[in-house]
Amino acid sequence: MSGIITSKNIDPSLIHLQKNNTKSYWQIVWGRLMKNKGAMAGSFILIFFIGAALLAPVLAPFPIDEMKMENRFLPPSLDHLLGTDEFGRDILSRIMHGGRISLMMGLVAVSIAGITGVVLGVISGYYRRIDIYIMQMMDILLAFPSLLLAIAIIAVLGVGLTNAMIAVAISVIPSYVRVVRGAVLSIREKEYIEAVQALGVSDFKIIVKHIFPNVLSPVIVLSTLQFGTSILAAAALSFLGLGAQPPTPEWGAMAYVGKSFLLQAWWMSLFPGLAIMLVVLGFNLLGDGLRDALDPRLK
């Protein structure tokens, strides 16, 4: 009897161990993420840029459209940290305000693509009869290089900020469908799914309660990485004159205007481009970190 562990004779050090073992899955993931230097660096970059964009109306040193012709093409200085443009507008203030548009473009594109892709991916993986049609459609979309697909969609929808977001979203959908479908396919073969099916639980309930939580991890990782990719694609479209149009301070559009003045005012195009690179780097670092934290085997 003495060998039996009861609540009375348990070693106090084991209680501590037990507490550690009862950490939830997400607590463990959070712990791993906090230890990942890259993910932390990425998070700091993102917090910095998102904060600057959100607080732009308060923090920006100059009004977004304040034109002073006597201040045209001023190089970076203490008055204008990132210089001024062809109308004497402060580049730093425009980059801060522009962050709202560039980040919003990424958010909208990823949201549209994520919701559509997850729904299609779950249907494709769960209902095998429809699978072949959805996947054939996705294969056709994947047959276009993504930027080309976005450009082709713009050719149909017309030039503009909203259409650029839709174009980027459509070009991203296939990657979501593939990832989600793959995850659903492996889960639906599990015994516990068979068990709830045998109990007569509705497909909708099975998908929402049992399948969706299991595809969440790959979707989070993909969304973080796609956020960066979408910002990059949207900026490229604006730079080509197909997305946001000047004088909108979207970063790609700012670089597009700055291109014409590159030799006399390099800061006009290089700083907005640097902002894009840093934000995309932030999302990529965080995405890589999340992938390692959610599935350490992939490291």
Added chain:
Amino acid sequence: MSGYIVKRLFTTLLTLLGVSIIVFLMVHLIPGDPVTYILGEFATEEAVNKLKSELGLDKNLLIQYFVFLLGVIQGDLGTSYITGLSVIEEIINRIPVTFQLAVFSLIIGSIVGILLGIIAAVKQNTIFDQLAMLISLVGISAPGFWIALFLIYLFSYLIPIFPISGYDGIYSLILPSITLGLGTSGNIARMTRSSMLEVIKQDYMRTAEAKGVNVFQLIFGHALQNALIPVITLIGIQFGNLLAGAVVTETVFALPGIGSLAIDAIATRDMPTVQGLVLFMAFMFIVVNLIVDIFYSVIDPRIKYE
């Protein structure tokens, strides 16, 4: 293996057919009538009907599609509204620049990417590994136009050794190729690293090391040879991407390739050219991916049994 190739060819054919339907519908979904666009708003009804009949727009959509498909199979991608030239001729005129650009970028991207990947794998979990991976991540994260503008400012203005823009032989492709190559190298470096790490752990590597094979030969002779298989697949896919991804680089450097032709065509709403180019680029992308897949099934016999 022949079964795999036949199956792969069949799915490719289906995809090509789907792509042709999407590209065809793309032009017919556009608001506005192409006849009004060509003749202007004040054209007589007679002229409008005549042109509609000439362009085959008076027939139903299905017949129009089959006429379009038949043309495509015969190499006819339509005629530009703006220049009146055949789209395939314009593509043939401009493809050499894009092709050269894609090849040079791929060479630069592969050399830089594979070297970074090797350094990162051999020096795993050291500062060299972290630095190599950070460089490749920066390459992936930097917008192509930003790298292009940066290089132009540095090497065409501050140190004027390369032309700012335009095409005047291979020399003018150096900066554009570096621009595209750096973007490509990031993905290649990451793939090389993970592939090398897998190979390094294999038993035959330990045996070779125990037999006293020198480090250089161990890495380049034994490990890299096997680690490169998935990397080559990625390089192939990147080539297809580069043919289309050259759009931004060609625009910044004002190169007369098919990418800049696409942007010009969108600006002038020259839909036959846009349609022909999108179809052509998608076709190239699909064919390159097919070749890569078949090549992969030849060099990796395990594919046979799938």
